[in-house]
Amino acid sequence: MKVLCIQGSLNSDSNTNTLLRAAFDRLEGVKKSFLDLREVKLEFCDGRDLADYHEDLQVAAKEVEQSDAYVIGMPVYCYSVSGALKNFLDITCSGMENKPFAIVCAAGGERSYLATADLQKILLFEVRCRPFPRVVFATGKDFKDGKVTNAEVNKRLDQLAEEFVAWAKLDVQRGAS
Secondary structure, eight states, X not given: OEEXXXXXXXXXXXXXXXXHHHHHHHOOSSEEEEEEGGGSOOOOOOSOOGGGSOHHHHHHHHHHHHOSEEEEEEEEETTEEOHHHHHHHHHHGGGGTTOEEEEEXXXXXXXXXXXXXXXXXXXXXXXXXXXXXXXXXXXXXGEETTEEOOHHHHHHHHHHHHHHHHHHHHHHHHHHO
């Protein structure tokens, strides 16, 4: 099974990147890859065929399609999904159809935790992705010097990595039979 971690922040000092890298490092017993949207030439989604987008997006879409499960690093802007992540998913999410995903979320404040439900609804309704029920949420106070420093957040990352891999493997097996 291959898990693709999609880093959805364009911020150069991204806490989302730090959080997702911490999750990525904990994933065991699967093939895994990391897709950082800061390294993809993003274009606005305007309904054209994928073949008409920049090659970077086509390569990213192929990686999305060839993966079996996803951990999405989601920043919160204005209490919702970032525009860059939503735009990327609008272009590439057809390759995620009926596949499991989990969310790790970095936000500026404690009241933004419900924003993860926006991403769950988008992928659930758009391509029938199956959301993992456990979300890891962190705020700016949970990071220092490019590391996750909050013990509870680190515990949740451990749980997510272990439980998501087991859950996604079962989900993928059921889908294959």
